[in-house]
Amino acid sequence: MRIQIILSIIFSGLLIQCKESTKKSAQKKELLSATNNYNFVGDASFKFQYFSDSSYVFTIIDNDANHEKLEKFNDFCYSKNDTVYFSQTRFRYNGSDKAVIKNNFIEFIGGDFPLKIEITKNLLQTKNNLDFQNYNNYTFFIFEPKFHERYFHDKTKTLKPADLNQKELTELDQILRKCFSDNASKLEKFDKYINQCIIVINEKQEKEILINSYCKDSFHKNDYKYSLIDMSDGGNCNISLKINLTKHNYSDLNISGSA
The missing domain is CATH 2.40.128 (Lipocalin)
Incomplete structure (x- = not known):
């Protein structure tokens, strides 16, 4: 009789533990x-x-x-x-x-x-999303001074990270397309490039975007979204420029390998 009682207690304890474990597992999402x-x-x-x-x-x-x-x-x-x-x-x-x-x-x-x-x-209630349906060749990286000093040189201490709204994304695309149109003899077609962008507020409190554009890579189609490309040459498959959304213009166009 005593053995039956002990076994019953042990079984009840295991059953309770099992239910608690199942409950916790069901709650985790x-x-x-x-x-x-x-x-x-x-x-x-x-x-x-x-x-x-x-x-x-x-x-x-x-x-x-x-x-x-x-x-x-x-x-x-x-x-x-x-x-x-x-x-x-x-x-x-x-x-x-x-x-x-x-x-x-x-x-x-x-x-x-x-x-x-x-x-x-x-499933989180996050709202910071742009619609990239018409801009799928763009990707953006948050400005971090210690990683992006090579792009901004000694100015990193005067810069702050910034974001774009949908209207600014549209304007960015328009200005970049104008840059390609103005320099059509030197560059490939606009749609052959991917564009990696870093958005900052500069020392004059202007919204500025550094853009590195590279020819698309058929072998690594999505990798450009994950990390900044480091390319030392590449000719017109490696270009950089700045777009100033406050002044509505572009500047500092650099084509790798050009004087």
Whole structure:
């Protein structure tokens, strides 16, 4: 009889634990998921997931013919408006203290190196999105002085990060197209380029956009969205310029390899 009572107590305890575990599992919900897929040599991907219990999982998969690697980073964070904060621990992968959700990407800020991942699912109430339906050759990166000094040289301390609204995106496209039209004899057709942009407020409080335009790469069609391209040559497949939306003009056009 005593054995039956003990077994009954043990069984009841296990049943309660099972119910509690099931309850907790049911309450946890994926609120945001972002994934980058790369194919430099083999197949690689980054995936960030944020859950309703304030936990996150960051997964790296790296596979090639002679190598397979899987890494996972787990910790906690919290979201407010369009930003995910990593509190005291920072983001386990690159040391970022926060990540900004913007234009269907999550961009990790203040880390040891840049990281930007494309969002595939977002149940958070974020509003900072532009409509890129007619501007799918553009991608934007948040200005960070320590990573972008080579583009702005000694002026980084006087610059501040900025955003665009939809009207400004339209004007940016119009001015860039004018630049290509004005320099048609030197450049390829406009639609053959992708455009990487960094938006700042300059020392005169003007909204300025640095643009690096590169010829499209058929082998890495989406990689330009994730990180800034570093190309030292390339002729007219590597151009840069600045667009000033306050003055409504462009300047400092540079075609790689040109005098």
